Amino acid sequence: TQLLEQSPQFLSIQEGENLTVYCNSSSVFSSLQWYRQEPGEGPVLLVTVVTGGEVKKLKRLTFQFGDARKDSSLHITAAQPGDTGLYLCAGADYNNNDMRFGAGTRLTVKP
């Protein structure tokens, strides 16, 4: 079973700052998803990336899939308090299609 490692575990920044969070593994993924979860709610899908080197943008959020499809990053520009939440990555193993989740990065954006 592949292990998805997310870093940092916790991140606290001021409104307006930029940040990047990472999702890494030694395994190859056929696809990778990013979710955001707010307290007391279920995770909400933000994006899916499937092609090595792929970059997707969602307003101030930029998602990148590594060339080897083993890692991904999420960059937020000019963070806002509404970006606060737990960011989870999940990957489908290339060999057996098992979907696994990372432990998440808890982001706090202070006004």
Place this chain on the structure above:
Amino acid sequence: SQTIHQWPATLVQPVGSPLSLECTVEGTSNPNLYWYRQAAGRGLQLLFYSVGIGQISSEVPQNLSASRPQDRQFILSSKKLLLSDSGFYLCAWSVDREYEQYFGPGTRLTVT
């Protein structure tokens, strides 16, 4: 469009009591269904998944069981709750195992 429902939203149960959490999906047929537990706002632990009616796979040995009596209904049960069963339980569905999962609103279970 597809929607996923979970109930109850919150539950407080004494140790040793039974448990039944229900999840239903609308707007899709033959979904893959999943039960996760999340402790302290951290990562998701996959408990069970189902690819069809009556087909249940368990990821970890535990005090819980799951059933899928209908195509779009997934139930999480326990005969006797333990303190360690407390947590946030999430149901999810996907088109197939390698595709995106869509989550319900969750159930907060506190075992006292």
